[in-house]
Amino acid sequence: MALSEFALIDRFFRDCGATRSDVPLGIGDDAAVLDVPPGKQLVAAIDTIVEGVHFPKGSAPASIGHRALAVNLSDLAAMGAEPAWALLSLTLPQADEQWLTEFSRGLGALARAHNVALVGGDTTSGPLSITIQVLGFIEPTRALRRAGGRAGDAVFVSGTPGDAAGGLALELSPSANDTPAHMALRERFLFPTPRLELGRLLLDFASACIDVSDGLLGDAGKLAQASGCGVQLDYAALPVSPGLVAAVGEHRARELALTGGDDYELCFTVSPSRIEDMLNAVPAGKWGYTRIGVLTADPRAAVIRDGSVMQVSHSGFDHFASPR
Amino acid sequence: MALSEFALIDRFFRDCGATRSDVPLGIGDDAAVLDVPPGKQLVAAIDTIVEGVHFPKGSAPASIGHRALAVNLSDLAAMGAEPAWALLSLTLPQADEQWLTEFSRGLGALARAHNVALVGGDTTSGPLSITIQVLGFIEPTRALRRAGGRAGDAVFVSGTPGDAAGGLALELSPSANDTPAHMALRERFLFPTPRLELGRLLLDFASACIDVSDGLLGDAGKLAQASGCGVQLDYAALPVSPGLVAAVGEHRARELALTGGDDYELCFTVSPSRIEDMLNAVPAGKWGYTRIGVLTADPRAAVIRDGSVMQVSHSGFDHFASPR
Numbered sequence: 030m031a032l033s034e035f036a037l038i039d040r041f042f043r044d045c046g047a048t049r050s051d052v053p054l055g056i057g058d059d060a061a062v063l064d065v066p067p068g069k070q071l072v073a074a075i076d077t078i079v080e081g082v083h084f085p086k087g088s089a090p091a092s093i094g095h096r097a098l099a100v101n102l103s104d105l106a107a108m109g110a111e112p113a114w115a116l117l118s119l120t121l122p123q124a125d126e127q128w129l130t131e132f133s134r135g136l137g138a139l140a141r142a143h144n145v146a147l148v149g150g151d152t153t154s155g156p157l158s159i160t161i162q163v164l165g166f167i168e169p170t171r172a173l174r175r176a177g178g179r180a181g182d183a184v185f186v187s188g189t190p191g192d193a194a195g196g197l198a199l200e201l202s203p204s205a206n207d208t209p210a211h212m213a214l215r216e217r218f219l220f221p222t223p224r225l226e227l228g229r230l231l232l233d234f235a236s237a238c239i240d241v242s243d244g245l246l247g248d249a250g251k252l253a254q255a256s257g258c259g260v261q262l263d264y265a266a267l268p269v270s271p272g273l274v275a276a277v278g279e280h281r282a283r284e285l286a287l288t289g290g291d292d293y294e295l296c297f298t299v300s301p302s303r304i305e306d307m308l309n310a311v312p313a314g315k316w317g318y319t320r321i322g323v324l325t326a327d328p329r330a331a332v333i334r335d336g337s338v339m340q341v342s343h344s345g346f347d348h349f350a351s352p353r
Numbered sequence: 354m355a356l357s358e359f360a361l362i363d364r365f366f367r368d369c370g371a372t373r374s375d376v377p378l379g380i381g382d383d384a385a386v387l388d389v390p391p392g393k394q395l396v397a398a399i400d401t402i403v404e405g406v407h408f409p410k411g412s413a414p415a416s417i418g419h420r421a422l423a424v425n426l427s428d429l430a431a432m433g434a435e436p437a438w439a440l441l442s443l444t445l446p447q448a449d450e451q452w453l454t455e456f457s458r459g460l461g462a463l464a465r466a467h468n469v470a471l472v473g474g475d476t477t478s479g480p481l482s483i484t485i486q487v488l489g490f491i492e493p494t495r496a497l498r499r500a501g502g503r504a505g506d507a508v509f510v511s512g513t514p515g516d517a518a519g520g521l522a523l524e525l526s527p528s529a530n531d532t533p534a535h536m537a538l539r540e541r542f543l544f545p546t547p548r549l550e551l552g553r554l555l556l557d558f559a560s561a562c563i564d565v566s567d568g569l570l571g572d573a574g575k576l577a578q579a580s581g582c583g584v585q586l587d588y589a590a591l592p593v594s595p596g597l598v599a600a601v602g603e604h605r606a607r608e609l610a611l612t613g614g615d616d617y618e619l620c621f622t623v624s625p626s627r628i629e630d631m632l633n634a635v636p637a638g639k640w641g642y643t644r645i646g647v648l649t650a651d652p653r654a655a656v657i658r659d660g661s662v663m664q665v666s667h668s669g670f671d672h673f674a675s676p677r
Contacts, residue, residue, distance in 0.1 A: 077477050
C-alpha cells in the first residue's frame with residue numbers, strides 16, 4: 030500500500046468513535062494518552078477476527094467493523110466492566126474507500142452507542158484481519174471472574190444461543206427467499222449485541238461470568254473448570270429462539286445452542302441464596318436470561334436430557350469432557 | 354486449529370513476561386484487570402507485524418517475538434512513557450511447538466528486560482500475523498508529542514539509522530560469508546532496541562519526539578508536520594555506522610539512513626535554549642544520539658548537501674514534500 034493510502038485510512042478513523050473528555054491525546058501520535066478515573070481498576074481485552082476464519086470472505090464491511098468491536102466489548106461485559114477506549118489494528122490487502130466507509134460506519138456506530146472512543150490505531154497491508162483492544166473500568170476487586178463459581182451455583186445464559194450459528198449457516202448459503210425469521214438469525218451473526226448493561230447489573234449477584242463466543246457448552250465448561258467445578262446443563266431448559274427452531278428444527282436448534290459459536294451472550298453463575306434477589310432486581314423477562322443448569326462438584330461437563338447424560342458431537346464438548 | 358492447540362498455545366504465554374504486583378488478574382479470563390498507579394496517565398499503543406510485509410517468510414521466531422513487542426515499546430519510548438503491560442493477539446496457520454517456544458522466548462526476554470507483564474492474549478488460526486498492544490504510564494501532561502516542535506528547534510536522532518534496512522537486505526539474500534559487520538547489521542533488523550531509557554530522559558529536554566519506524570526522513574517530516582513546521586536535515590551530519598558504509602558504500606548508507614525503515618530509533622527536537630543542558634545531563638556520547646538538522650518555518654522537508662537541496666528517491670519523501 031502506498032503511504033498516501035495509509036493517510037487516507039487514518040482519516041476514516043479519526044472521528045469514528047465517541048468523543049470523550051478523558052482522552053488528552055488520541056489518534057495520530059505514537060501512542061494515546063488517557064486519564065483513568067481515580068479509584069477504578071483498568072480492564073483490558075484484545076481479540077482478532079480474520080477473514081475466512083471468523084467471518085466469510087466478502088462479508089458486509091459494516092458487519093465486520095461491528096463484530097470486531099463487539100467481540101471485545103463482550104469480553105468487558107463478561108467482567109462487568111464499563112468500556113471507555115478502543116485501539117484498532119487493521120490489516121487489509123488494499124485501501125478500498127467504499128469498504129472503509131462502511132467498515133468505519135459499523136465500528137463507529139457501536140462505539141458511539143457504548144461511549145467508546147477510538148484512541149489509537151495501526152494500518153498495515155496484508156490478508157484482511159482486524160484486531161481491536163478495548164479498555165474499560167471496574168470498581169476495585171469487583172470484576173466478574175470465571176473462577177468465582179461454586180458447586181451448587183445455578184447457571185444462567187442471556188439471549189438465545191445458537192442463533193448466530195444458524196445465521197452464519199444462512200450467510201454461507203444465501204437464498205433469494207429469505208424469510209424475516211432468517212434475516213433475524215443472520216442479524217444475530219452479523220451484528221451481535223455485547224451485553225454490557227447486563228454485565229454491570231450482574232456485579233451485585235453473579236459468582237462467575239464468561240462470554241459465550243465458542244459455544245455455550247464449551248464456554249460453560251471453561252467457567253466451571255476455572256471455578257474448580259463441573260457443570261450440568263439441562264437440555265430442555267436451553268433457550269432456543271422460535272426462529273431458529275423454524276429454520277433448523279427443534280433438535281438441531283438445541284445442538285446449535287450448545288455448540289454453535291459467535292453468540293456473544295453471557296453465561297453466569299449465581300449462588301442459590303442470591304437468585305431471588307437477582308430475579309427481583311434484574312428481571313429475567315426484561316433482561317432476557319434463562320436458568321439452564323448447575324455447577325457440580327463432579328468436574329465433568331454434561332448435558333442432561335430426560336434424566337440421562339447426552340452425548341454432544343462437537344469438539345467443544347471433547348475439550349473438557351475428561352476430568353482434569 | 355483444534356481447541357487443544359489453543360490450550361497448548363496459552364501455556365506458552367502464561368509466564369512469558371515479567372511478574373508485576375499491579376496485575377490482579379492476568380491471562381486466562383475474559384479480560385485482564387490492572388491497577389494504574391494513582392497520579393499517572395495511561396499511555397497505549399498498538400502495532401501489528403505481518404509475515405511477508407514486516408518480516409520475511411521463515412524469519413527466526415525469536416526475532417518475530419522480539420520485534421512484535423519492540424515496535425510497540427518504541428512507540429512508548431517516543432512518548433517518554435514507562436511500559437507496564439502488554440496484550441498479545443497471535444494469528445498463526447498451525448501450532449508448531451518449536452516455533453512457539455522460540456517465539457515466546459524472544460518476546461519474553463524483551464518483556465522481562467523492561468519489566469513488562471503479558472496480561473492478556475488471543476490466539477486464532479490464519480496467516481501469520483502478530484498484534485501487540487502495550488500500556489504504560491506517564492506523569493500527567495508530560496508525554497512527548499509529535500506536535501511540540503517549533504521552527505528553530507534542533508533535530509536529533511538516536512543510534513545509526515539505516516542499519517536495520519541494511520540488515521534486512523542481508524536477511525533477504527543470505528550469504529555463507531557473513532562478516533561480523535554483516536551480522537551486526539542483521540541484528541539491528543532482527544532485534545531492534547526500543548529506546549525507553551532515552552525517551553524517559555528526554556522528558557526534561559525534548560520539545561517533540563517520534564519513533565523512526567518508516568524511515569528517518571519520512572518520520573522527521575511527520576513530526577515537523579504535526580508541529581506546523583518543515584524540517585531540514587543535514588546530509589553530512591547523518592550518523593551512519595561504519596558497518597553499513599562497509600556493506601553498501603557511503604552514499605547508499607546515507608540514503609538508507611534517510612529512507613530505510615525498521616530502525617526504532619528516536620527522532621526528537623530540542624529548543625536551542627535547552628540543548629546545552631541536555632548535552633550535560635544526557636551526554637550524546639553515552640546515549641548515542643546526533644544532531645542532524647533543524648525545524649523550519651518553511652513547511653517543506655528537505656535534505657541539504659553541500660549547501661543545496663537534495664532529491665531523495667523514496668516515497669517517504671514524496672509523502673510530505675509538498676506544502677500542506
